[in-house]
Each structure stands twice: as C-alpha cells, then as structure tokens.
Amino acid sequence: MTDLFCELFGDSDSGEEDFLGFERANQGITEDSTEETDVSQVSDTDVSSDSDGETSQCSDRTVDFSDAYENRWLIDFQRQCGPLLHTDESSEFEIFCHFFTPQIIQLFTEETNRYAADYLRDHSLSAHSRARRWGSVTDGDIRAFLALLIIQGHVRLPDYPSYWATDYYTELPGVRSIMSRDKFQNILRFFHLCNNSENLPSEHPDHDRLFKIRCFLSHVVGQWQSAYYPGREVSVDESIIAFKGRSRMVVYKPNKPQSGD
Numbered sequence: 001m002t003d004l005f006c007e008l009f010g011d012s013d014s015g016e017e018d019f020l021g022f023e024r025a026n027q028g029i030t031e032d033s034t035e036e037t038d039v040s041q042v043s044d045t046d047v048s049s050d051s052d053g054e055t056s057q058c059s060d061r062t063v064d065f066s067d068a069y070e071n072r073w074l075i076d077f078q079r080q081c082g083p084l085l086h087t088d089e090s091s092e093f094e095i096f097c098h099f100f101t102p103q104i105i106q107l108f109t110e111e112t113n114r115y116a117a118d119y120l121r122d123h124s125l126s127a128h129s130r131a132r133r134w135g136s137v138t139d140g141d142i143r144a145f146l147a148l149l150i151i152q153g154h155v156r157l158p159d160y161p162s163y164w165a166t167d168y169y170t171e172l173p174g175v176r177s178i179m180s181r182d183k184f185q186n187i188l189r190f191f192h193l194c195n196n197s198e199n200l201p202s203e204h205p206d207h208d209r210l211f212k213i214r215c216f217l218s219h220v221v222g223q224w225q226s227a228y229y230p231g232r233e234v235s236v237d238e239s240i241i242a243f244k245g246r247s248r249m250v251v252y253k254p255n256k257p258q259s260g261d
Helices: 002-009 092-099 102-122 139-154 160-164 173-178 181-190 211-227
Strands: 055-058 061-064
Touching: 092 211, 102 139, 102 181, 102 211, 139 160, 139 173, 139 181, 160 173, 160 181
Parallel strands: none
Antiparallel strands: 055 061
16 A cells, blocks of 8 residues: 555445244244144145245245346356456555556546636635645545545544644644645545536436536446446445435435444
C-alpha cells in the first residue's frame, strides 16, 4: 500500500433463522415414536416423488428438476476464471491505474473545476469563506486528493483538520507535505463526476437517479469485466449500510441487520 501512495504522489443477513440440520426436520416424529402412517390416507396431491427424486408434487403443483443442470452453457463452461490481466506480481499501483485511468482522472478534474466555477458564479461568499481561495485543480491534484482519501481510510482520525495537526505527538508531516488543508477541503467540497446541466429533471421519464455517478459507475463496471471473470457457480449476497442522508433511493428497513452487526 505504501508503494501505491508513493506512485500516486509522483454480507447481507436475511433475518431468517440459521439452518440447524435435518435431525429434527420432522418435529412430530421422534426416535422413540411407534406411530405408523397409513399410506393409503395420503393423497397424490399431497406429496409424491419418483425413485430418482426428480419430480415432486405439492398442493397440485409439479416441479421438474430433471434438467436443472442440463444447460449446455453450464456443462461446457470453459471460460478462464479469476484475474484476466493482473497476477500476484502486479503492484497495487498497477491495479489502481487499471480502474483510475488517465481518462477518468481527467473527467474528475474537468467536472470538479466546472462545478466550482458554477458555484462561485452563482453564490455570494462571506469574507472569510475558504472557497475564496479556490484555484483550478490539475490531474496531479486529483491524484493526490485520492491518495489522501486512501490514507485516511487506513489512519482513522476524528475529523479532516486532524490530519493537518502540528502537535508533535499526533502530527502527520507526510500528509501536510502532499497538500494543504484548505486545498484538500476545497476539492472535497467541489469534487464532482458529472455535468449538472445535463441532468434531466426528476419528472422527466428518462431521469436517471444515478446520474451523478453514472459515468464513473459504467467505467468501473467495464474495467471489472475486463480484469476478472467469475467462476461457474456464483453466490450473490447483499449488504445493508446505515444511512441518515437524504436520497430518493433509501429503503427503510428498521428490522434488517446492518452490515457489521
């Protein structure tokens, strides 16, 4: 991870009970039970199965499992799985650059500068506003900004200014040497991934709720597809993250366990 910094500067829980096995699947039948069941009293529409266990009937419904694993694409699955471009010898910086290409960094730079210019034009700032010290950023500034975000994910401090503290025991001189505190917070304030003028109003039938990140999201998906191919059997899971912000995509599920609980 240190090499990456240097290069840059230059389960969902469904809420259901856990499976405990088959030992007590039939709770009405115990090992000491001597009751016998008259099979003549069981109708054909209740439960029936053939000798191979391929067909079962329940409540007049038939489920056929005979061809569940007969799909040709599944049998003839011969795709190369796992990493397609990188190996264990690939550096963190090489993998990072696969996703954060020069084109996507340039997009961040252009849209951040555009949004800052629009904001400063349309708003009146107080005399002591930090935004008054805004200056157009470069691709190098954006790379340094992203590197600082990665560092802050590893070194957890209570707030952003703490990373620029000058106290002898808590200071991080490496952070101060990369970028000033005011410049970092200005980029953080104006960081943007899209041109707001192209966003369709919410009442428009083609409105995209993910417009703010759509370009970057499409880019990342494409890069993942070119870098990694999953195996034949894939398990898909989801995760719930606590969120108190304002978004139309928020789903209120108070009884669902959160990620990390």
